[in-house]
Amino acid sequence: MSWAAHEFENYFLQKHVGLKASFLAIALGTFGPDLFTKAFVYASDDPAQFHRGWPGVGFTHSFIFGLVGATLVLATTRSRSWAVGILIGQWAHVLTDICDSAGVMPFFPFSTEPVTIGMWKHAASLGRYGDATAYYSSLGGVWDLFWLLMLAAFASRTLRPSYFRNVIVPADPRAWGWLHRRLRLPEQGLLLLYQGFCFYGLGRMTAWFLRARFADRAPFQPVWGGPRYVQGNDLSDAGPLEVIVRTGVGGALFVVFVVLCWRLVLRRLWDRGEDPPSVNRGRGPAAIFH
Amino acid sequence: MSVRSGAEDEEVAPATAPPLAAYVALLVVYVALGYLLKSVVLNWIVGPLFLLAVLYLMPRLLGRRGSGDGG
Numbered sequence: 001m002s003w004a005a006h007e008f009e010n011y012f013l014q015k016h017v018g019l020k021a022s023f024l025a026i027a028l029g030t031f032g033p034d035l036f037t038k039a040f041v042y043a044s045d046d047p048a049q050f051h052r053g054w055p056g057v058g059f060t061h062s063f064i065f066g067l068v069g070a071t072l073v074l075a076t077t078r079s080r081s082w083a084v085g086i087l088i089g090q091w092a093h094v095l096t097d098i099c100d101s102a103g104v105m106p107f108f109p110f111s112t113e114p115v116t117i118g119m120w121k122h123a124a125s126l127g128r129y130g131d132a133t134a135y136y137s138s139l140g141g142v143w144d145l146f147w148l149l150m151l152a153a154f155a156s157r158t159l160r161p162s163y164f165r166n167v168i169v170p171a172d173p174r175a176w177g178w179l180h181r182r183l184r185l186p187e188q189g190l191l192l193l194y195q196g197f198c199f200y201g202l203g204r205m206t207a208w209f210l211r212a213r214f215a216d217r218a219p220f221q222p223v224w225g226g227p228r229y230v231q232g233n234d235l236s237d238a239g240p241l242e243v244i245v246r247t248g249v250g251g252a253l254f255v256v257f258v259v260l261c262w263r264l265v266l267r268r269l270w271d272r273g274e275d276p277p278s279v280n281r282g283r284g285p286a287a288i289f290h
Numbered sequence: 291m292s293v294r295s296g297a298e299d300e301e302v303a304p305a306t307a308p309p310l311a312a313y314v315a316l317l318v319v320y321v322a323l324g325y326l327l328k329s330v331v332l333n334w335i336v337g338p339l340f341l342l343a344v345l346y347l348m349p350r351l352l353g354r355r356g357s358g359d360g361g
Contacts, residue, residue, distance in 0.1 A: 193338070200337030206317075
């Protein structure tokens with residue numbers, strides 16, 4: 001699993017969608033896969049299988065989970081910017097978690113084959129704190145740093161007050177307006193709430209890394225498949241070719257499923273959906289990216 | 291900023307971000323608290339709300355209490 005990378009990605013995604021997706025929805029989408037399951041993962045007898053496998057709650061780390069979530073949001077709120085935000089936030093989480101040894105089932109239920117590049121070990125079997133220590137002793141911590149640097153290099157302007165005013169709020173005026181009225185927060189308070197996700201990512205990355213080095217004295221092993229002191233926990237013994245074939249078939253079936261859903265249900269929901277006044281949404285990829 | 295809320299528009303004071311030093315100081319505090327208290331502060335609820343709580347809500351509460359004591 002990834003830790004602070006999920007917070008930094010939000011701003012990077014936001015930069016590429018601009019007015020066309022709600023930042024709050026992107027944040028909720030990235031939290032989505034672990035929101036209700038993470039506490040149970042650490043209490044499970046087989047955390048990796050429970051977290052990412054099937055049977056288990058691994059379906060939360062699949063593209064269809066984000067699609068269902070976005071569809072429900074679109075059907076109930078009619079907000080396109082929220083539906084798009086939930087979808088891309090959840091999908092970004094799925095793609096990011098391909099990096100650890102447990103992997104994800106992106107095309108569940110059409111393929112239950114975990115897809116992983118094994119960059120670092122999924123270490124939930126060590127408990128919450130052991131998991132954090134292992135993550136920040138491996139390439140996982142480097143992955144977080146990479147996303148922080150990406151944010152700093154290419155998307156730092158998304159953290160400025162002017163960007164918040166000109167893009168973040170106009171992309172989702174209903175939610176920010178609701179927070180403004182209900183919590184009686186002026187723009188500065190809302191800005192701090194918006195910047196808070198980045199602050200949290202940076203803070204927890206630093207704190208867990210320092211704990212791993214000085215409190216737990218775990219060896220820092222930023223090598224592929226590290227840290228070595230954690231036992232391997234791959235969920236599948238399939239070879240690379242098997243994984244490619246099963247995932248390819250699952251992916252093709254998923255695409256057919258999405259096209260069918262679009263023609264039967266989603267297009268109707270999308271057409272009756274609403275955009276904030278400042279959003280000029282095009283067709284195709286231009287409906288999401290600016 | 292115009293925070294649009296349905297049919298109504300409401301003009302509010304323009305946002306000014308706190309100085310960079312405030313963010314840095316707060317980050318040091320948050321990391322120290324996280325190091326000592328772990329998931330008590332390093333969680334999905336406290337973490338994202340920490341900036342708002344310390345840089346906005348706390349000064350307002352303290353200011354209100356201060357003005358109440360003075361009055």
